[in-house]
Structure formats: structure tokens, C-alpha cells
Amino acid sequence: MLNNKKRILNPVLLICILTILLGVSGILFAKTTIEWNPIAPRITSKTYALPQGAKQAVTESGAKKIVAYNWGGLEWDPATVKNGEIFTAMTGVDMEFVGLPDEQMYPKLQAIFLAKSPAVDIVPLDATLYVAFVKAGWLEPLDFLWTEDTWKEFSPGLRKSIEVDGHVYCVPQVSRILTALYYRPSILKAAGFNAPPKTWAEFDEIAKKLTVDKDGDGVIDQYGFAFSGGGVQDGAYTLMTNMYLLGEKVVQDDGSIVFNSPGAVKALERLVKMRNEWKVVPQSVTSYQHGDSEDLFKGGKVAMIIEPTSFYADITNKEQSGIADDVGIAAQPVAYEGGPSTSNLEINMWGVSHFSNKQESAFIWCDYYRSRQAAVNEILLETNEPWNLSVLSDEEVIKNLKVDYLNVVKESLKDTKTEIFADQGMVYKIVIKEIQNALTGDKTAQKALDDAQTEINKQLKQK
Amino acid sequence: MIACEQEGGGYINSSLSILLIQEDHIMFNPFISSVKKNTNKVHFFDRISESRYGFLITLPSLLILLMVAVYPVLRVIYMSMTEFGITMQAKFVGQKNFFEIFTDINFFRYTRNSLIYTLGAVAISFTVGMIIALALNKNLRFTGFLRTIALWPWAIPPVVASITWKWMYNDVMGILNDLLLRCGLISQPLSWLSNGSLALASLIIVHAWIDIPFVIVLLLAGLKSIPQELYEAASIDGASNWKQFTKVTLPLLKPTMMVTLLISTAFAFRTFDIVFTLTRGGPGDATELLVTYIYNNAFQFLRFGYSSALSVIMVIITILIVLFYTKVFRTNYY
Numbered sequence: 121m122l123n124n125k126k127r128i129l130n131p132v133l134l135i136c137i138l139t140i141l142l143g144v145s146g147i148l149f150a151k152t153t154i155e156w157n158p159i160a161p162r163i164t165s166k167t168y169a170l171p172q173g174a175k176q177a178v179t180e181s182g183a184k185k186i187v188a189y190n191w192g193g194l195e196w197d198p199a200t201v202k203n204g205e206i207f208t209a210m211t212g213v214d215m216e217f218v219g220l221p222d223e224q225m226y227p228k229l230q231a232i233f234l235a236k237s238p239a240v241d242i243v244p245l246d247a248t249l250y251v252a253f254v255k256a257g258w259l260e261p262l263d264f265l266w267t268e269d270t271w272k273e274f275s276p277g278l279r280k281s282i283e284v285d286g287h288v289y290c291v292p293q294v295s296r297i298l299t300a301l302y303y304r305p306s307i308l309k310a311a312g313f314n315a316p317p318k319t320w321a322e323f324d325e326i327a328k329k330l331t332v333d334k335d336g337d338g339v340i341d342q343y344g345f346a347f348s349g350g351g352v353q354d355g356a357y358t359l360m361t362n363m364y365l366l367g368e369k370v371v372q373d374d375g376s377i378v379f380n381s382p383g384a385v386k387a388l389e390r391l392v393k394m395r396n397e398w399k400v401v402p403q404s405v406t407s408y409q410h411g412d413s414e415d416l417f418k419g420g421k422v423a424m425i426i427e428p429t430s431f432y433a434d435i436t437n438k439e440q441s442g443i444a445d446d447v448g449i450a451a452q453p454v455a456y457e458g459g460p461s462t463s464n465l466e467i468n469m470w471g472v473s474h475f476s477n478k479q480e481s482a483f484i485w486c487d488y489y490r491s492r493q494a495a496v497n498e499i500l501l502e503t504n505e506p507w508n509l510s511v512l513s514d515e516e517v518i519k520n521l522k523v524d525y526l527n528v529v530k531e532s533l534k535d536t537k538t539e540i541f542a543d544q545g546m547v548y549k550i551v552i553k554e555i556q557n558a559l560t561g562d563k564t565a566q567k568a569l570d571d572a573q574t575e576i577n578k579q580l581k582q583k
Numbered sequence: 584m585i586a587c588e589q590e591g592g593g594y595i596n597s598s599l600s601i602l603l604i605q606e607d608h609i610m611f612n613p614f615i616s617s618v619k620k621n622t623n624k625v626h627f628f629d630r631i632s633e634s635r636y637g638f639l640i641t642l643p644s645l646l647i648l649l650m651v652a653v654y655p656v657l658r659v660i661y662m663s664m665t666e667f668g669i670t671m672q673a674k675f676v677g678q679k680n681f682f683e684i685f686t687d688i689n690f691f692r693y694t695r696n697s698l699i700y701t702l703g704a705v706a707i708s709f710t711v712g713m714i715i716a717l718a719l720n721k722n723l724r725f726t727g728f729l730r731t732i733a734l735w736p737w738a739i740p741p742v743v744a745s746i747t748w749k750w751m752y753n754d755v756m757g758i759l760n761d762l763l764l765r766c767g768l769i770s771q772p773l774s775w776l777s778n779g780s781l782a783l784a785s786l787i788i789v790h791a792w793i794d795i796p797f798v799i800v801l802l803l804a805g806l807k808s809i810p811q812e813l814y815e816a817a818s819i820d821g822a823s824n825w826k827q828f829t830k831v832t833l834p835l836l837k838p839t840m841m842v843t844l845l846i847s848t849a850f851a852f853r854t855f856d857i858v859f860t861l862t863r864g865g866p867g868d869a870t871e872l873l874v875t876y877i878y879n880n881a882f883q884f885l886r887f888g889y890s891s892a893l894s895v896i897m898v899i900i901t902i903l904i905v906l907f908y909t910k911v912f913r914t915n916y917y
Contacts, residue, residue: 225858227882234671234887252885258670334873339764339772343755352883404754406866407776421755542669545883556866560779579884 163491164510185214188242193219199501233258241476245469248545259289260472279537290469291490294504299452327400330423344400351409356548363388364462365455377531380569388565433503463532517550662891680892697873701851706789712798737796745860779869805839841912
């Protein structure tokens, strides 16, 4: 009997001792957990405050510095620099930004991730490869930063854009409204137009009138319009922007990617007409990439362009622009009266590397960067639009930004679309090739987009 | 390495030992046992053979070479036989990627574009470079100044040069169209980068412009090494300038020409920055090259296995080009 008891008691005693030891060690060596909730008050107040336990968790993690890759050199991103300084002041963790040319960013990141290297903690992302990075398991899930209440503080389209299979792996850094209409009021007035166009019909008429051979030598000196028909993303966005205004979308309800819808063909046919029939755009639009149309507008060679709202800061800066006093900004013209005014919204995001060994600090960076304080710096210093809607009612923003610009931003943010899907880079590459074939007259718009769709179906293995 | 001749006629190489040679007697050389024998305390380096010692001192360099050259090459070869799924895990698929490449119509089109680009760019840069090098080889006034000017394009990074050319090609503000219009050579601006048939030619011109100084430098060095006496002798024999060029200059310049063409061709075949900056392969795919196709497959389509296989084929094509030049320019002078 005694032996039996002993036999039972011994293991029980052992379990008790182990449990106590585990408990004690848990108390002694426990890491402080960050209490992320409540989120909404923290990210919508004028000044961001660290979540409870954040500072202590960072100290315990021993992180002294985290590395964030950045699109381009920091001289172009004063808001990122300022936000980095604020973050360091709050957490005691230094930010090391590594600026890379856009075209080198993804190859570099892919090399780092394939090597499972912790060389980068904070990953800059755009729509092209976000989903691919998620599927590869290279990004940490950030679901704990997104509660139902939190979503309400952001533009309505955000959730659909960044949720992948019900999980979120990023926070928005900035958005860019790609579809502001820039025009030269003096030129429009001289041609008899007192207001910018509101529909495509008006726009096309004005573009034709503003395409002029000033000196009568048979060579056009001023074009009515210019668009990006080159690059990869730029050219694809040109088509998508016009598709949205015809009520079309790329990602269908069943998840398939469609670029040869009737609206897409109609949109491309109009672009082709602009180049080859009406001749209101330069022939070289097929090679225009980001910034090329803007340069022609600045140089007075083009009367109207549809470009991101972020261009407004450049063009109205008297030190950089010779036409700062003669620039108007308006919402893009709609396809037809009463038609949708959907703006194509480009998104830049921050994610946390799965291989980072300073993830606590990186999570806090993400939490801070989608806050009102960080987004106010972005819009004031770089005119990068916010996803966080509390920014638009910020006193400093209202006081410092021009009314015309702010009105366009508010108007555009009412109806936005940002479509993110897997293999976006590949799809854009296929589509831009065929857009150019249509623009150069090698194929009809219908044939070009049908060919693009066939290739997309083949590559994505969709029916 | 220091080499000294033995009485028997062979060579003894020694890197470590100090050779003290006085009146044809070798005073100290640890590698000749009859000269000195010290069996009590022999230093480690004295005990190992010459070849092992040589291997040891080159080992660090060999290791670095293995890491930065051999390993990546082997890795690419291995990756060319893999496929990356959505989770980016490599799966061995054997020869599948290679079979796929040989049924891929784009591969043949873009390889053809690459060969046209390479041939055009090298032909222009070599011909123009040769003419300028011959002119600069003459001792004329301002030759030094002209040489400096001719080398300027080489000092400009290709991306910067490409952006500059992009503006020059612009059909609205570009200087090229402006000049041609003013000269009355064209009535409407040309769409240099937007016209399928002009775009590749436009890229070739940019490449040639960047490459010409490189050709000049190498050819000029080759020309300077040809003894002046040969020209004087040819001149006395009544050879014309053309004869001197074809019978003296060209044959003696052959090795330099081979090196120049080899390097220029390899550089042209792998050109990326010019295409990427100017056209990104457009319009359509008129300027898509093999190297941009590799880039797109790897970094746009995330098909690392397929792009690795394309890279392997590209290396093979480059080796074939090298063999071709070596055969064509084989000389008996050296």
C-alpha cells in the first residue's frame, strides 16, 4: 500500500515541483508584452503615445537600432526622416534608413529573404509584390494591430486592399491619389475655357483645342495632354484609372484578373485615339514613365496632365517651378455625366520581416506610422495623402495646405479603388506590352487586350 | 616567385628562401639537399614541398574566389534545375526549365534582339573607335586634349548617360529632333523610342556612344606598341598608307582587336541599364533583350528557377562568342 502511494505520489510531487519552478522562472524571466489595445485613440490623437509596455519591451529586447529600407534617397523623403526622429525620441531605438532606387528594391529584398537574412527589419511595400511576399511567408502577420474599430479610422477601401486570406501583414505608409487634373488656367482661358473639364467629352474637346502649332512650321509646339504609356506600373495604371471611371474593375468577384472587359477596351481605344487620330498627345507617350509628363507640363509643352496629387507641392513651389502661379488642380473628369468618379489610389506600406530579430521595435514603428501624427507629417512635408482619415480634420493640415488641393484630396478620397492581387508585377508587364502594341497601332485595342488576357490566363492558370 | 637557373639547365623556384648567389655558387637554398642540410630543427615552411607551399599561400584567394565566383555559378546551375512555388521553396525539377525554354517563343525573339543589339553596338563602337584611335595615334597638335575629350563618355555612369539620351531623344523637347528639323532633314519629329523599328536602333546608338572611349583606349594602346620602324621600312618599300594599314597595322593589332571585341561584345550582350532606363523593353517588346527577360522572370514573375536556366544559357552563348573570337583572331605572333 505504502509502495503504491509512493509510486503515485512521486510523479505528482515531481509535477508540482516542475510547475512551481516553471512558474517562478516565468515570473523571473517573463518578457513584457505590449498591450496594443485600445488602438483607435492612440492613432487618431494629435500626438501619438506608445502602447502600454512598449518602451519596456523594447528595452528588454536589447534593440538599439532597426533597419528600414526606403524607396529612393532620403533627401526626397523629409517626412520619413522626421518620423524616424520622433520614433527614436519615443523608443530610444535608432532608425537606419537604407535608400534604394525603386527598381532595385524588390530584387534586393528578394535576395535578403531567400537568404533568410535579418538584414532588414522594416520592409517597404507596394501593390506589385505584397501578396507574393505574404504567400512566401516573408512578412509577419500584423493582425493584432487591426481591430474592427481601427478599420473605421481609415479610408473604406483599405481593408479590401491589404487583407490577404483574412490576415493583414502591413500598415499603410501613405497613399497617392493618382488622378488629379493639372491644368494651366491662363492657357485654358486664352482658348475660351473658364473652368477645367468635368467629363471626358469636355476634356477631349479642350485637349484638341489646346494642341497647337504656335509658329506655323507644321510641328506641334503645345500638346493638349500627355499620359504615361511606358514603364510597367505607370502604363498599367493609366489604363486602370480610365477603366475605373467606366465602372470596371480588374479583380473580379471570383478572384480572377480581367483586363479585356468592354470598359477596358473602350478606355484603351480612347487613349489610342488621343495618340493616333486626334494627335493631342506626343507620339512618345509609349515611352513615358513616372515624371515624364510632369516635366513636359512644367516646360509648358503640355497644357493638361492627370498625375498624382503629390505633384502639387513641386509644381507650386516657386523655387522649383517656373509656372507656380499658373497651375490649377481639379478632380479628374468623369467618363460621362453622373458616372463614377472612382480614384485610383496607389498604396505604399510598411511590413515587418519574418527574419527580423527586432520585431517588437518594428511592430511599434508600424503602429506609429499609420497614426495621425506620422500621416500629418507626410501630407505637410511631402503632400502624400493619408489613409488615416483623422488627418483631414487636423488643424495644422487645414491651415497649411491650399484649399484647392485639399478639396481635390477630400473629393477623391470619397470613392477610391486600390486593387492588390498576387503576381501583380507580372500582370502589369503583360498588360503594358499590349497597351503599347495598341498605342503604336500594331494591334487594335480589342486584340491587344485579348492577347494580354490570354497570356494572363496562361501565367496565372485561370480559365 | 624568384627563379634561378641550375647548372643542369632546369629552374628552381623559391618564394621564401633568400638566394645568395655569388660567382655562380648557390650559397643557401633549402630545396637543394646537397647545398644545405639541417635535420635538427627544420621550420614548417621548409619541410613542405614547393607546390604545397604555393597552394597554401594562394589558399585565401582561392577561398574568396570560390565564395564569390564558383559558388554563385554552381548555385545558379542548381537553381536552373529547380522550381519555386508560391511559398518560395525550391523543388528540384531536373531539365524541365531547359525544355520549357526551348519551346518558349519569347526566348528566341529576345535572344535575336540581343544578338542584333550586340552586333550593331559593337560594329558601330569598334569602327568609330578604330577611326578615332588611328587619328589620335598621329602626333598632331591638340592630340592630348582630343584624347581627353574622347574619353569623357566613359566617365559618365551608363544610367546617367541613358537619362541624358532619353531627353535628347524626346520628340517634344529633344535636341536631336530639333537639330534634324532645323537642318531640314525631317519634317516631323521622330519618335525615337516609341517606334518599334527605331527603338532598338536608338538603344544601339546609346550603347555605342558609351562604349567608343573604351575601344579607343585599348586600340590606342595596341597601336602604340607597334614599332615605328616597321612603318618606316614599309614606307621605304613604297607601301601606301592603306597598304601600311592593312599589311602592318591590322596584323599586329590583331591580339588587341580580339581583346577589345571580346570585352565589348560581352558587355553589349549583357547590357541592362540602358534598356531599363530608356524603354523597359517597349514599345511592345521591340527592345526586350535576353537579359531583361531574365530580370523580368526573376524579379517581376518570381520564377527564379526559369530565370536561372535562362542565365545558364546566356553564359553558354557568351562562351561560344569567346570561342568564336579566339578562333577568328588566332595569331602566330606570340
